[in-house]
Amino acid sequence: MNIIVFSIISAITILSAIGVISSQRIMHSVLSLAVMLLSVAAVYAILNAEFLAVIQVLVYTGGVIVLLLFATMLTRSDLQLKREQPSDIKPAVAAASIFAIGLLFYIVGNNWKSLKGPAVVGSVKNIGMLIFNVKKDVIPFEIISLVLLAAMVGAIFLGRKEAGQ
Amino acid sequence: MIEVTVFYYLVLSVIIFSIGAYGMLSSKNGVRLLMSIEIMLNAVNINLVAFSSFQGNLTGQVFAAFTIAIAAAEATVGLAILLALYRSFGTVNLRKISKMRW
Numbered sequence: 379m380n381i382i383v384f385s386i387i388s389a390i391t392i393l394s395a396i397g398v399i400s401s402q403r404i405m406h407s408v409l410s411l412a413v414m415l416l417s418v419a420a421v422y423a424i425l426n427a428e429f430l431a432v433i434q435v436l437v438y439t440g441g442v443i444v445l446l447l448f449a450t451m452l453t454r455s456d457l458q459l460k461r462e463q464p465s466d467i468k469p470a471v472a473a474a475s476i477f478a479i480g481l482l483f484y485i486v487g488n489n490w491k492s493l494k495g496p497a498v499v500g501s502v503k504n505i506g507m508l509i510f511n512v513k514k515d516v517i518p519f520e521i522i523s524l525v526l527l528a529a530m531v532g533a534i535f536l537g538r539k540e541a542g543q
Numbered sequence: 544m545i546e547v548t549v550f551y552y553l554v555l556s557v558i559i560f561s562i563g564a565y566g567m568l569s570s571k572n573g574v575r576l577l578m579s580i581e582i583m584l585n586a587v588n589i590n591l592v593a594f595s596s597f598q599g600n601l602t603g604q605v606f607a608a609f610t611i612a613i614a615a616a617e618a619t620v621g622l623a624i625l626l627a628l629y630r631s632f633g634t635v636n637l638r639k640i641s642k643m644r645w
Contacts, residue, residue, distance in 0.1 A: 384547045388555045395559050398578050399566030411578050418585045421555075425596040427604050430588075430611075437611050442581065442618045449574050449622040453629040470568035478561035485557065490550045493597040508605050515605050522612045529616035536623035539630075 383424060391417040404450050412443045429502045552593035560586035573625045573635040577618060584614045 394417065397410035415438040422431040508514050559582060566579030588607045595603025625635055632640050 381545045381547050381551075384551060388551075391555065392558055392562070395562045395582050398582060399562060399570065399575065404572055404574055407575060407578060411581065414582065415585065418589065421552075421589055422592055425552075425592050427592050427596060427607075430592060430604055430607055433608060433611055437615055438581075441615055445618055445622050446574060446578065449577075449625055452626060453574065453635045467565075467569045470565050473568055474561045474565035477564060478557055481557045481560075482554065485550065485553045490548055490553070493549045493594075504601050505604060505608070508601055509608075515602075518609060522609055526612060526616050529619050533619045533623035536620070536627050 387417055387420045387424065391421065405447075408443065408446050408450055411446070412439055415439050415443070429505050549593050549597045552589060556586045556589045556593070559583075559589070571636050571638055573628070573637055574622075576637065577621045577625070580621075581614060581618065584610060 391414055394410045394414035398407045398414060401407045401410060415434065419431045419434040419438075422428070422434060509519050510516055563579045563582030563586060566582065567576055570576045570579060588610055591603040591607045591610070595601060595607070628640060629635055632642075634640070
């Protein structure tokens with residue numbers, strides 16, 4: 379894949395991820411999160427994973443972003459205009475940068491040359507053959523549906539008026 | 544023209560994951576904490592899809608689809624918990640919600 383396309387998409391992804399954690403108003407960070415999720419969908423598309431790109435757009439920017447917007451508007455925040463305290467962010471910067479440097483050393487130290495270019499491994503049909511195969515992934519798939527049902531019931535229970543008191 | 548290998552995707556994923564980890568450790572707002580967790584899950588998904596695509600093995604993409612489903616469930620429950628917290632404490636400032644903190 380063309381390196382120019384990859385650089386543009388990854389630059390958009392990184393900048394919007396920085397925008398999520400650094401913008402002052404929480405609504406702006408929700409909107410940058412939407413941009414970031416769409417560009418991650420673009421990364422999937424250049425990796426020949428078009429099914430996941432569609433799923434990403436549907437589930438994240440269709441569902442999760444709407445949920446986050448509702449939560450932002452329902453919890454009126456008193457710290458939208460305040461900067462974070464320097465004493466708060468110092469250990470966070472230290473932990474995140476130590477983690478990143480360690481992982482980067484590991485990645486640079488290894489040789490990834492044996493893996494050749496994005497292979498076209500098929501799309502929706504092949505993923506469906508994997509998911510709905512009894513010997514492969516059908517049991518995790520059904521358990522996922524149970525997890526989603528449990529999460530839905532739990533969210534309804536927690537969101538009721540009486541649950542808060 | 545430089546060929547984009549799996550190395551570039553790994554570096555991109557590390558950068559995004561570290562941004563998410565920093566946001567998770569430093570944010571005071573509960574909604575922003577949940578967004579940082581979503582960023583970290585997306586970084587992991589980029590890794591899974593990159594290795595799946597470069598190895599020609601679709602199992603990584605199935606894993607990534609499962610991760611997306613789990614992330615949706617996590618966001619739902621997390622936001623419901625935040626709404627319940629807001630109802631009882633009147634704020635989503637994580638530094639002020641300290642009733643059960645040791």
